[in-house]
Amino acid sequence: MIKLAIAQIDTVLGNVEANLEKHMARIDEAVQAKADLVVFPELSLTGYALQDLTAEVALRPASDDPTFQTLLRASQRADLLVGFVEEDERHRIYNSAAYLSQGEILSIHRKVYLPTYGMFDESRYFAWGDSIRAFDTPLGRLGVLICEDFWHASPPYLLWLDGADLLLFISASPGRGLDTGDALESARWVEHVAQAYASLFTTFVTNVGRVGFEDGLGFWGGSVVFDPHGELIARGPYHEESLFFAELDPHQLHRARTRLPLLRDERTELVHRELQRIRHSDSPGPRKPFK
Amino acid sequence: MKGDQVELDINPALARKILTGFIRSETSRVGFDRAVVGLSGGVDSSLTCTLAAEALGAENVMAVRMPYATSTPESLEHAALVIEMTGVQEVTVPITGAVDALLADIPESQQVRRGNIMARMRMIVLYDQSAEFGGLVMGTGNKTEILLGYTTQFGDAASAINPLGDLYKTQILLLAAEMGVPDVILEMPPSADLWVGQTDEGELGFTYEQVDKLLYLLVDRRYAPDDCVKAGFDPAFVDTVVELVRLNHFKRVMPPIAKLSSRTIGYDFLYPRDWGT
Numbered sequence: 001m002i003k004l005a006i007a008q009i010d011t012v013l014g015n016v017e018a019n020l021e022k023h024m025a026r027i028d029e030a031v032q033a034k035a036d037l038v039v040f041p042e043l044s045l046t047g048y049a050l051q052d053l054t055a056e057v058a059l060r061p062a063s064d065d066p067t068f069q070t071l072l073r074a075s076q077r078a079d080l081l082v083g084f085v086e087e088d089e090r091h092r093i094y095n096s097a098a099y100l101s102q103g104e105i106l107s108i109h110r111k112v113y114l115p116t117y118g119m120f121d122e123s124r125y126f127a128w129g130d131s132i133r134a135f136d137t138p139l140g141r142l143g144v145l146i147c148e149d150f151w152h153a154s155p156p157y158l159l160w161l162d163g164a165d166l167l168l169f170i171s172a173s174p175g176r177g178l179d180t181g182d183a184l185e186s187a188r189w190v191e192h193v194a195q196a197y198a199s200l201f202t203t204f205v206t207n208v209g210r211v212g213f214e215d216g217l218g219f220w221g222g223s224v225v226f227d228p229h230g231e232l233i234a235r236g237p238y239h240e241e242s243l244f245f246a247e248l249d250p251h252q253l254h255r256a257r258t259r260l261p262l263l264r265d266e267r268t269e270l271v272h273r274e275l276q277r278i279r280h281s282d283s284p285g286p287r288k289p290f291k
Numbered sequence: 292m293k294g295d296q297v298e299l300d301i302n303p304a305l306a307r308k309i310l311t312g313f314i315r316s317e318t319s320r321v322g323f324d325r326a327v328v329g330l331s332g333g334v335d336s337s338l339t340c341t342l343a344a345e346a347l348g349a350e351n352v353m354a355v356r357m358p359y360a361t362s363t364p365e366s367l368e369h370a371a372l373v374i375e376m377t378g379v380q381e382v383t384v385p386i387t388g389a390v391d392a393l394l395a396d397i398p399e400s401q402q403v404r405r406g407n408i409m410a411r412m413r414m415i416v417l418y419d420q421s422a423e424f425g426g427l428v429m430g431t432g433n434k435t436e437i438l439l440g441y442t443t444q445f446g447d448a449a450s451a452i453n454p455l456g457d458l459y460k461t462q463i464l465l466l467a468a469e470m471g472v473p474d475v476i477l478e479m480p481p482s483a484d485l486w487v488g489q490t491d492e493g494e495l496g497f498t499y500e501q502v503d504k505l506l507y508l509l510v511d512r513r514y515a516p517d518d519c520v521k522a523g524f525d526p527a528f529v530d531t532v533v534e535l536v537r538l539n540h541f542k543r544v545m546p547p548i549a550k551l552s553s554r555t556i557g558y559d560f561l562y563p564r565d566w567g568t
Contacts, residue, residue: 012567012568013563013565013566013567013568014566014567015567015568049563049565050563051561051562051563052560052561052562053562053563053566175309178301178302178305178306178309179298179300179301179302180300180301180302181302181305182302182305183305184305212316213312213313213316213317213565214563214565215317215563215564215565216313216317216457218309218312218313238305238308239308239309239312
């Protein structure tokens with residue numbers, strides 16, 4: 001069994017030190033509860049709506065960075081996934097997530113799809129990531145995506161094919177769409193999408209969201225964990241901080257994929273061939289408008 | 292979607308949870324734990340006062356009644372009902388003396404000028420009470436009136452934070468009912484009460500129920516004006532509303548700063564209001 005700790009937190013906007021302190025407190029609690037992995041939301045070390053603060057809070061994920069030194073030490077006690085602003089050696093800035101385990105950084109995922117429409121302006125501040133890779137950890141092979149990444153179907157698909165048996169989605173999604181539902185429309189969408197990936201890819205999926213307000217934007221929390229049958233294992237409260245746990249039984253992968261051998265039957269050569277054709281086609285759009 | 296099928300119903304319990312969280316967060320992070328609300332006795336300010344009391348504790352909310360000589364007596368009475376229901380602190384500061392000094396030279400016929408002076412005088416009183424009580428001034432404007440510009444710039448539109456600005460008037464009524472705002476307030480025709488007999492719907496020339504559905508399609512659902520006509524709205528009504536929204540946009544933005552330097556506030560000096568908190 002893998003014990004997953006979901007740290008559904010609020011953050012202090014642009015104050016890495018204060019956020020690190022909260023990370024350490026949650027990690028302590030999770031370790032006491034014998035968690036194997038503690039997952040924090042998107043940009044958990046900085047807050048989300050940073051605007052010009054983005055460049056001011058950027059970190060280099062390495063053992064000589066004081067913030068990462070602290071986190072790397074903590075990762076001796078449990079694996080960690082944290083969100084942060086990353087600056088590379090050429091001073092490009094990314095919306096990134098680091099997976100830390102046993103004092104090592106095992107993976108950095110740089111957000112590939114930066115929403116820049118409506119209330120979002122991420123491409124103004126961030127460079128886009130250019131790779132989607134699953135990676136090995138002591139807990140198994142995992143994949144990480146950040147919010148908008150999983151609104152595109154291909155990143156979860158690629159991670160699935162690349163061997164990820166647990167998809168770790170982290171988000172900082174402003175709540176929107178108040179209607180008569182029990183949760184905001186945006187909360188319901190994200191839950192549907194995460195559940196759909198768990199079902200279609202017969203794999204474990206979690207989405208870890210955050211809570212709190214930044215100016216008028218409110219983050220709804222409602223983090224979820226789904227098993228490889230697409231069944232909900234755990235859900236965090238809406239609009240409130242929470243540290244909660246989910247037990248993942250790896251044998252569920254065997255059962256789900258025996259019942260539904262979608263991974264066995266997936267035809268990657270066909271996908272590859274058709275993508276090549278579509279990419280090189282002269283007229284990729286329909287010849288007539290949709291009526 | 293047909294205009295008459297537009298559904299503006301909301302889950303008021305969820306709105307209540309989010310808005311009280313918003314008030315608590317956006318008040319405390321700027322170093323305050325108290326709020327000041329101008330309480331007219333209308334539904335918007337009654338709801339704001341009730342939300343603020345729930346978010347911050349009744350003892351931390353100051354309801355300010357600011358009657359003018361011609362204000363309807365019901366306004367004061369309805370405000371009293373809300374004060375009693377919520378248990379907030381209250382002060383009554385009549386604006387008649389201060390307003391009359393300015394109105395002396397303004398003919399009775401110029402109702403808008405006179406009304407604006409009253410709205411702005413109330414703003415002055417609220418910000419003074421803010422300093423006295425140590426509370427943030429809560430806005431009471433709703434999405435309908437902000438979009439239509441049915442508001443006095445630097446008057447009732449002035450506030451530190453605005454919890455109701457993303458709810459249409461018809462949604463405000465649903466939330467106010469959830470919060471226990473007395474029926475007598477919910478049933479009153481909405482009015483700025485700036486002159487005798489004034490009502491919002493009389494002055495605007497259409498009902499909130501009509502215009503909220505149209506605004507919802509135009510703004511929330513991104514319908515083009517022509518699409519709204521196809522959805523069944525009267526073309527002249529659509530034109531009027533689209534023009535009101537456009538003409539009043541200046542009230543919704545900060546005054547433009549003429550760019551001269553290499554980094555200018557509002558263009559390339561961009562920080563969230565909640566910077567560092």
